[in-house]
Amino acid sequence: MFLFRKIRFLDSAAQTLVEGELLIKDGVIADFGPSLGRPDGAQIVEAEGAILCPGLVDLRAFLGEPGFEYRETIASAALAAAAGGITTIAVLPDSAPAIDDPAIARLITARGQETGSLTLLPYAAATRGCRGEELAEYGLLKAAGAIAFTDGQRAIASSRLMRRALAYASGFGMRIVQHPEDAELAAGGAATEGARASWMGLPGIPAAAEAICIARDIRLAALTGGAVHFAHVSTAEGCALIAQAKHEGLHVTADTAPPYFDLNETAIGDFRTYAKLSPPLRTEADRQAVLAALADGTIDAIASDHQPRDADDKRQPFAEASPGGAGLVTLLGVTLAQVQSGHLTMAQALALLTVKPAAWLGIETGRIAKGAPADLCLFDPSRSWRVTAGQLPGKGQNTPFDGRALEGVVLGTWKAGNQVFFGQA
Amino acid sequence: MTHPRHLLGIAGLNPVAVTAMLDLAESYVLLNRSGKTQRDLLRGRTLINLFFEDSTRTRTSFELAGKRLGADVINMSVATSSVTKGETLLDTAATLNAMNCDLLVVRHNRSGAPALLAQKVDAAVINAGDGTHEHPTQALLDALTIRRRKGRLSGLTVAICGDIAHSRVARSNILLLTMLGNFVRVIGPPTLIPAGIEAPGVTVYHDMAAGLAGADIVMALRLQRERMSGGLIPSAREFFAFYGLDRKKLGYAKPDALVMHPGPMNRGVEIDSDIADDAARSLIKEQVEMGVAVRMAVLDSLARGYN
Numbered sequence: 001m002f003l004f005r006k007i008r009f010l011d012s013a014a015q016t017l018v019e020g021e022l023l024i025k026d027g028v029i030a031d032f033g034p035s036l037g038r039p040d041g042a043q044i045v046e047a048e049g050a051i052l053c054p055g056l057v058d059l060r061a062f063l064g065e066p067g068f069e070y071r072e073t074i075a076s077a078a079l080a081a082a083a084g085g086i087t088t089i090a091v092l093p094d095s096a097p098a099i100d101d102p103a104i105a106r107l108i109t110a111r112g113q114e115t116g117s118l119t120l121l122p123y124a125a126a127t128r129g130c131r132g133e134e135l136a137e138y139g140l141l142k143a144a145g146a147i148a149f150t151d152g153q154r155a156i157a158s159s160r161l162m163r164r165a166l167a168y169a170s171g172f173g174m175r176i177v178q179h180p181e182d183a184e185l186a187a188g189g190a191a192t193e194g195a196r197a198s199w200m201g202l203p204g205i206p207a208a209a210e211a212i213c214i215a216r217d218i219r220l221a222a223l224t225g226g227a228v229h230f231a232h233v234s235t236a237e238g239c240a241l242i243a244q245a246k247h248e249g250l251h252v253t254a255d256t257a258p259p260y261f262d263l264n265e266t267a268i269g270d271f272r273t274y275a276k277l278s279p280p281l282r283t284e285a286d287r288q289a290v291l292a293a294l295a296d297g298t299i300d301a302i303a304s305d306h307q308p309r310d311a312d313d314k315r316q317p318f319a320e321a322s323p324g325g326a327g328l329v330t331l332l333g334v335t336l337a338q339v340q341s342g343h344l345t346m347a348q349a350l351a352l353l354t355v356k357p358a359a360w361l362g363i364e365t366g367r368i369a370k371g372a373p374a375d376l377c378l379f380d381p382s383r384s385w386r387v388t389a390g391q392l393p394g395k396g397q398n399t400p401f402d403g404r405a406l407e408g409v410v411l412g413t414w415k416a417g418n419q420v421f422f423g424q425a
Numbered sequence: 426m427t428h429p430r431h432l433l434g435i436a437g438l439n440p441v442a443v444t445a446m447l448d449l450a451e452s453y454v455l456l457n458r459s460g461k462t463q464r465d466l467l468r469g470r471t472l473i474n475l476f477f478e479d480s481t482r483t484r485t486s487f488e489l490a491g492k493r494l495g496a497d498v499i500n501m502s503v504a505t506s507s508v509t510k511g512e513t514l515l516d517t518a519a520t521l522n523a524m525n526c527d528l529l530v531v532r533h534n535r536s537g538a539p540a541l542l543a544q545k546v547d548a549a550v551i552n553a554g555d556g557t558h559e560h561p562t563q564a565l566l567d568a569l570t571i572r573r574r575k576g577r578l579s580g581l582t583v584a585i586c587g588d589i590a591h592s593r594v595a596r597s598n599i600l601l602l603t604m605l606g607n608f609v610r611v612i613g614p615p616t617l618i619p620a621g622i623e624a625p626g627v628t629v630y631h632d633m634a635a636g637l638a639g640a641d642i643v644m645a646l647r648l649q650r651e652r653m654s655g656g657l658i659p660s661a662r663e664f665f666a667f668y669g670l671d672r673k674k675l676g677y678a679k680p681d682a683l684v685m686h687p688g689p690m691n692r693g694v695e696i697d698s699d700i701a702d703d704a705a706r707s708l709i710k711e712q713v714e715m716g717v718a719v720r721m722a723v724l725d726s727l728a729r730g731y732n
Binding site for chain 1 (some may be wrong): 515533537557593619620621622689
């Protein structure tokens, strides 16, 4: 039992920050209000000026298990998640083996429960082995806990296959999550096509590769009545297409990740492989468009897009280095930077990290409400810290934000009423 | 200003540094022609030619440059077909450190590989061509060749023709020539022009007649055979018909325009033998001679800074 005093929290109904007290008991949010007195046996947490928000709900992360334990394990990811205020993660299925069998989906859920600090919700493979050839067993996978179907970092390239996936999944009321990239146009590419890639001598991926895939899949969603979700949207054109599809009332949703609204392609200068991501970092105009799409609701959630890599994956010539960035522990801070810069309100930023992804997943957490699970994150928005690759919690140290000063220090994380992370006071 | 430790590209240089390097190279041209040597300059220093990609002329040129300055020169060729390419690169770096190598000349088929090695080795690293990124010593030797023949290295119109997209020579040359106030035209089919290459001093043409009009220097680039199979151009004969440098197309340039090619040439693809072997117009042999002098200057300059 914890009583939080002198904190601010987001009133889910009013969508504003209110000052007050909040009590958690028996694993749920028992009460909140201006003053709750002194309930017997409650441990008092006083943090003047700090914000108590729902534990972050991360729509997209790769956690290394099974098959890539040298990059990350669920235990190591749980440390990073707790330090980053994250209490729920939707886990990508392109592991080895892929999550294309009900037993593996159940295993991921169980491995999450073992951590005691993190709920893991498995995505399942859209195609067997995420190979893009034949559909996986959507019905059995859904029964085993799969939340949606995706081939992870691989785009579902074939139009015919994507059509069938959308149609078949819709029969189970399920979504297809797409890595929106025309696979043929992007083949062999390492950076966004343009002057920077040309001068660095890097094979380019045109921004149009994203728009082409999004445009196609929107038409296929319309054709089938299926629901499509576009992951890590990174271009202005992609955002515009999604806004238009939503306007038409199609079942289209989207997320993006901090690198795409915080960094642009200049981050790869001097062949910095930690900034080699998939999709690649884009132009400044694209970055601004993604930020605007977050503010106007076109994009539904901010995911960490955590893709842990080890030194051998990254210490390679740029074109050969494995794409992906660590993102768990920086998810909150990089998002809050857009609150400080005035592009998002605090309520918008927190909603994109909590209530909106939770609603997308259809889960109970992610909101401050009586009876809701006591998954909480307490952070001080005015304190700062510096991101240092090599000193982050968890195994994945390949942050594209290395050296960056971030405001917003996590003071504590609670999972089902238990404190699972203790920040420095 | 601190002395640069490595030569990874033209991008890191300024006009003063380039001019100083060319002046030093000029002195080595005279020394080489006089038949004298200066074998005490790099005596006791170890130069390793580390080539992950086949090359005869660049490696030989560096070898000769190193030997003329008295360095101990070792050639290492590493097969690029190995699946553990990345590991080889950093393992090689560790090996080279253990050998106390002073000067490391690197060629690699991946852009940025010499920059990666430079972070890990104690030696001064010289980029001898990395992927489609840069080939700085080629640009320096081209600049020296032009300066000697034209008497200046500014205000000239230089046309670079053919496969610009896959050419590190083109990139380094564009950077160097525009830095010194020349006008560069790149001419080729749209599929062989890299995106966003237009810049102050750089103009793109798809037509040889328009692009070569008024040019002082015409550079032809090697066209790799795999560009045809990759679907970027339909055939060698179509490429030669529209972009191959022959007597007729050279006629669009200034009457005293000179022809260059970094080698090795595909005769009848990007350049006609008639032009390549025309001593009055072709600088191709002189480029090879300047190559040794420029590389002596680069080795000398970096070794002084290294100490």
